[in-house]
Amino acid sequence: MKLYDAPRAANPRRVRIFLAEKDVVIDTEPVDIMSKQHLEEPFARLNPLRRLPVLVLDDGTVITESIAICRYFEEVHPDPPLFGRDPKEKALVEMWQRRVEFGLLFPSQFAFRHTHPAMRELEVPQIPEWGEANKPKIMSFLGFLDREMSADGYVVGDAFSIADITALVAIDSLKLSKIRIPEDLTRLKSWYDRVSSRPCVVL
Amino acid sequence: MKLYDAPRAANPRRVRIFLAEKDVVIDTEPVDIMSKQHLEEPFARLNPLRRLPVLVLDDGTVITESIAICRYFEEVHPDPPLFGRDPKEKALVEMWQRRVEFGLLFPSQFAFRHTHPAMRELEVPQIPEWGEANKPKIMSFLGFLDREMSADGYVVGDAFSIADITALVAIDSLKLSKIRIPEDLTRLKSWYDRVSSRPCVVL
Numbered sequence: 001m002k003l004y005d006a007p008r009a010a011n012p013r014r015v016r017i018f019l020a021e022k023d024v025v026i027d028t029e030p031v032d033i034m035s036k037q038h039l040e041e042p043f044a045r046l047n048p049l050r051r052l053p054v055l056v057l058d059d060g061t062v063i064t065e066s067i068a069i070c071r072y073f074e075e076v077h078p079d080p081p082l083f084g085r086d087p088k089e090k091a092l093v094e095m096w097q098r099r100v101e102f103g104l105l106f107p108s109q110f111a112f113r114h115t116h117p118a119m120r121e122l123e124v125p126q127i128p129e130w131g132e133a134n135k136p137k138i139m140s141f142l143g144f145l146d147r148e149m150s151a152d153g154y155v156v157g158d159a160f161s162i163a164d165i166t167a168l169v170a171i172d173s174l175k176l177s178k179i180r181i182p183e184d185l186t187r188l189k190s191w192y193d194r195v196s197s198r199p200c201v202v203l
Numbered sequence: 204m205k206l207y208d209a210p211r212a213a214n215p216r217r218v219r220i221f222l223a224e225k226d227v228v229i230d231t232e233p234v235d236i237m238s239k240q241h242l243e244e245p246f247a248r249l250n251p252l253r254r255l256p257v258l259v260l261d262d263g264t265v266i267t268e269s270i271a272i273c274r275y276f277e278e279v280h281p282d283p284p285l286f287g288r289d290p291k292e293k294a295l296v297e298m299w300q301r302r303v304e305f306g307l308l309f310p311s312q313f314a315f316r317h318t319h320p321a322m323r324e325l326e327v328p329q330i331p332e333w334g335e336a337n338k339p340k341i342m343s344f345l346g347f348l349d350r351e352m353s354a355d356g357y358v359v360g361d362a363f364s365i366a367d368i369t370a371l372v373a374i375d376s377l378k379l380s381k382i383r384i385p386e387d388l389t390r391l392k393s394w395y396d397r398v399s400s401r402p403c404v405v406l
Contacts, residue, residue, distance in 0.1 A: 075290035087275055
């Protein structure tokens with residue numbers, strides 16, 4: 001089994017944190033995005049969509065998409081559970097994982113990729129107006145997340161989950177667009193400080 | 204338990220097909236998107252993100268996001284399994300479900316919402332250049348899906364799954380942008396005819 005990883009990208013970081021929380025160590029091969037190694041053979045043959053991370057199982061099965069890779073490890077290494085513990089919690093974790101992707105992670109990627117000069121060759125066509133349109137949506141979602149969060153819990157109740165991992169990685173990715181959590185969102189800031197200092201997150 | 208539904212929208216249709224495949228019948232309340240009922244109280248209190256569908260459990264728990272609602276029913280009504288049967292298949296179903304969302308369903312929604320005059324008030328700012336930029340990506344993904352598909356199977360192997368539901372609903376939603384499956388994508392067309400004539404899909 002081998003994980004193809006990109007050390008600086010947001011999605012592969014989700015998988016690294018997930019594996020660290022489960023104390024799973026696997027063979028990893030870095031792919032250099034900056035030199036466009038992911039756009040060329042042999043990597044492009046593994047994942048024709050040319051995105052990272054990619055997990056290759058011992059029987060040769062190729063699994064792409066961070067959440068699908070995490071789901072695989074949730075099944076084969078169930079403890080600690082990071083996708084919820086019972087039907088209701090599993091649904092709420094799925095709900096928040098997706099809300100955070102749609103409200104924060106994808107808008108953050110759109111904002112960066114469609115406005116930053118370094119992305120002009122990779123994001124074609126680059127549409128700065130679309131990048132900018134995502135920024136107020138991000139600010140609005142940060143406020144929503146703060147309002148929905150308890151004072152000392154996690155994104156879903158009292159258990160750390162994949163929804164926290166996606167939220168943390170998304171918020172860190174906002175630095176590329178110079179967006180920080182506003183000072184008055186005190187519950188979100190307190191959650192961020194707590195989660196980002198976990199041993200498995202400080203990688 | 205009650206499901207808030209929108210009869211003509213793509214995401215609620217995913218849940219309706221999923222429930223029909225599992226032979227689950229639940230209390231349903233339609234919400235009229237055209238008259239913007241989903242943007243106002245009392246619905247907006249249920250889901251502050253103002254999107255459909257929404258499932259309310261008997262204990263009052265609110266579950267939003269189509270896939271989270273489907274995940275809940277997969278847990279409480281496991282047969283037939285629609286998210287995969289073992290760790291590897293579960294990962295592959297998750298992978299394809301997401302690939303189809305990112306490559307087809309979301310681009311289809313962007314293409315429609317950012318170019319159609321009827322969406323000008325709902326999608327603010329409407330950016331036609333972004334809508335148009337999604338169309339070649341959709342065509343490219345349809346070709347990818349055709350190449351990856353077997354002659355007589357489903358999106359993942361030999362079992363119908365949530366990945367087929369998302370792909371079917373996404374392809375039907377392309378009609379809004381006047382995009383059809385190209386004639387030369389014969390495996391995809393054959394899959395589409397087979398899947399769209401299932402009794403649970405013809406709703």
